[in-house]
Each structure stands twice: as C-alpha cells, then as structure tokens.
Amino acid sequence: DSSNELAVCRVLLADLEAHQDAWPFLSPVQHKSVPGYRKVIKKPMDFSTIKEKLTNNLYLNLENFIVDVNLVFDNCQRFNEDDSEIGRAGHRMRRFFDKRWTELL
Numbered sequence: 001d002s003s004n005e006l007a008v009c010r011v012l013l014a015d016l017e018a019h020q021d022a023w024p025f026l027s028p029v030q031h032k033s034v035p036g037y038r039k040v041i042k043k044p045m046d047f048s049t050i051k052e053k054l055t056n057n058l059y060l061n062l063e064n065f066i067v068d069v070n071l072v073f074d075n076c077q078r079f080n081e082d083d084s085e086i087g088r089a090g091h092r093m094r095r096f097f098d099k100r101w102t103e104l105l
C-alpha cells in the first residue's frame with residue numbers, strides 16, 4: 001500500500017544521499033555557475049528537492065518517486081560527458097539505485 005511504499009522511498013533516498021558518489025546530486029545545480037544548464041535541462045531535479053517533495057507528500061507512490069530519481073540521472077547524462085567526474089558519478093549512482101530498489105521489491 002502507498003504508506004509502505006513511501007517508507008521504502010525514504011529508505012531509498014537515505015541510501016542515495018549516503019553514497020560516496022552522491023555529491024553532484026545532493027543540491028540543485030546552481031545554473032548561475034553552470035553556463036547553459038538552465039537552457040539545456042528543462043526539468044532540474046536533485047536529492048534535496050526529492051526529500052522536500054517526500055516531506056510534503058507530493059509522491060503518491062513509489063513509481064512517482066522513481067520517475068524523479070531517474071530524472072536526476074537522465075539530466076546528468078544529458079549535460080555531462082560520460083567520461084567526466086560528474087558523468088561517471090551519475091552512471092554509478094544510477095546502477096546503485098536500480099540494484100537497490102529492485103532488492104526492495
């Protein structure tokens with residue numbers, strides 16, 4: 001049921017935030033210090049924003065939560081070279097997340 005799913009979301013988010021490769025995703029990208037970001041990335045998302053949405057009950061189920069987490073990683077792949085610090089962190093975080101939430105199913 002959705003209350004259990006929301007408990008799962010909180011566990012998953014805590015795991016994402018605790019990961020050593022989470023640093024690029026913990027807070028919103030400061031588009032003033034990242035030229036082109038606001039133009040290229042139509043729907044910015046980051047872990048602190050997801051936490052805020054969780055707290056404000058804006059996720060009705062696990063699926064809605066997973067859509068936002070994947071948005072973080074899709075934005076990262078769109079903007080960052082695969083062979084870059086942030087690009088590699090994004091791939092590692094996506095792999096970690098995919099494995100983690102399927103374990104919890």
Ligand SMILES: Cc1ncccc1N[C@H]1CCCS(=O)(=O)C1
Nearest residue numbers: 024025028029030034076079086
């Ligand atoms: C995920 C991402 N994509 C593109 C550019 C930058 C970022 N993340 C930044 C977030 C704030 C800290 S940082 O500035 O080191 C990295």
